[in-house]
Amino acid sequence: MSSEVVAVLRLAPLALGWPSVYRFVRREVGEIVEVFERTVEPIVDQSVDGTRRRREISRILLSTSVKVCLAMSGYAQVVGLAFQADRAILGSSFTRVYDDLFDNFRSPSLDDRLTVLFDGGSFHPQSDAEAVLLGLYRAIEVALRREESDPVYTALRRMHQFQIQSRQQRGRAVSGEELRRITRGKGGLGTTALFGLLRPALSRDDQRLLLELGDVLQVLDDYHDVALDRAEGIVTEVTLGTVTLVQTSRRIARLHREFRRRYPRGRRERLFGMLFMMLARALLHRLADGRRQRLGHAGQERPEAGPDPDDRRPHRLLLWPAGNIHPEPGRSREDHTN
Numbered sequence: 001m002s003s004e005v006v007a008v009l010r011l012a013p014l015a016l017g018w019p020s021v022y023r024f025v026r027r028e029v030g031e032i033v034e035v036f037e038r039t040v041e042p043i044v045d046q047s048v049d050g051t052r053r054r055r056e057i058s059r060i061l062l063s064t065s066v067k068v069c070l071a072m073s074g075y076a077q078v079v080g081l082a083f084q085a086d087r088a089i090l091g092s093s094f095t096r097v098y099d100d101l102f103d104n105f106r107s108p109s110l111d112d113r114l115t116v117l118f119d120g121g122s123f124h125p126q127s128d129a130e131a132v133l134l135g136l137y138r139a140i141e142v143a144l145r146r147e148e149s150d151p152v153y154t155a156l157r158r159m160h161q162f163q164i165q166s167r168q169q170r171g172r173a174v175s176g177e178e179l180r181r182i183t184r185g186k187g188g189l190g191t192t193a194l195f196g197l198l199r200p201a202l203s204r205d206d207q208r209l210l211l212e213l214g215d216v217l218q219v220l221d222d223y224h225d226v227a228l229d230r231a232e233g234i235v236t237e238v239t240l241g242t243v244t245l246v247q248t249s250r251r252i253a254r255l256h257r258e259f260r261r262r263y264p265r266g267r268r269e270r271l272f273g274m275l276f277m278m279l280a281r282a283l284l285h286r287l288a289d290g291r292r293q294r295l296g297h298a299g300q301e302r303p304e305a306g307p308d309p310d311d312r313r314p315h316r317l318l319l320w321p322a323g324n325i326h327p328e329p330g331r332s333r334e335d336h337t338n
Contacts, residue, residue: 007249008283014256017273024070024270029314032069035085036062040093043139047131053328057132061093062312063322068092068194070318071217074271075195078263079206087143087197094136095194097129100325102163105129111164118157120148129325144197151207152196159189171233176242183237184211187218209258216251216275219243223282226289245279245286252279 041058048054069088076083101110107126117123117137125131146152162185168174169182191214196202202210222229222236222243229239237243252275259268 004245004249004283004286007246008279011249011252011276011279014252014272014276017269017271018277019273020074020267020270021070021273021277024073025314025318028069028073029066029317032066032085032089033062033312033317036065036089036093039086039089039139040065040136043135044132047125047135048128050328053128057129057325060323060325061096063317063320064096065089065092066314066317067322068095070274071271072195072198074268074274075213076198078259078266078268078271079199080263080266081198084198087140090136090140090143091194091197094133094140095190096322097133097136097325098163101129101133102166104324104326106327114160115157118153118160127327129327140197151202152193155189155193155196155207159186159193162186162189169235172235174235176237176240179235179237179240179242183218183222184215187216187221188212188214190214191217205262209255209262212251212255212258216248216255217278219248220275220278220282223248223285224278226285227292230289245283248282249279252276 040061044054044058044061048057065088069083069085069092072088072092073083098114101107105127107113107130110130113123117134123130123134123137125134144150144152162182166182166186168178188211192202192207192210195210195213199206219237222238223245226236226238228234229236252272255275256268256272259266259271
């Protein structure tokens, strides 16, 4: 454990990027809220019945968008691109709904129906969450106006296959080698598709860096979710113990060097300030998880409840858990359309 603390502290100079993160909270979150209200909220309103349900889903998507936009704006600064908030918000909201459909909704045909959608076919929603996902996907298509052969769509289709394979992580024995492959595929390709929304094209080097960045982000996210994953019987590299914070810290340091070499004039402080913040939080979760394991009640912790749906203060949106979309009890898509 002490080696992991030391490994994290060695990256402490990356905390010099925290003022840039603070500027994001103070100056840019307000614009993100405005763009969200213009782009995503109308889709939620058209797709979901009930004021309370719409408010709940909108809060989850807005909180997720603020967190993801921090990372995407940092990436835009590194590579010298203008940050396009509308694309980032549509993409991050889509990702939240997509992940929650896999994790929380029971639809045996979902995997195949989404495969058809991502291959350019039709999609018929069977829940309000699926209706939101379809609306977001069509809005992204309009915003991009790209060919289906674009690397973003290719990454999305490949990521979907890894997402399907990730079902093996729930309640089943899975090897460390298989977990490594799924984690890299799901996290790396998901980030490639999402961050690629900001770029007209992705070279092989760009795709390689995004794949590595997304892989690291997925591992950090698994550290943050370790208690809940244990409670729900989800196996990750963190719960299995096949990844360490020493390895993760080294990968972040290597990423920093590679981004510096590829984009020597890029501003790296926000992106890597955020990564160090996530790494420090991962260390806290790691320490807490070790304590729970020693005391013999691992996995009993639950995430803290999110803020009130109407609370859109920037620091709350960034720092509080976004939460997850779950099926509305007793309701189906047929209830919404009849």
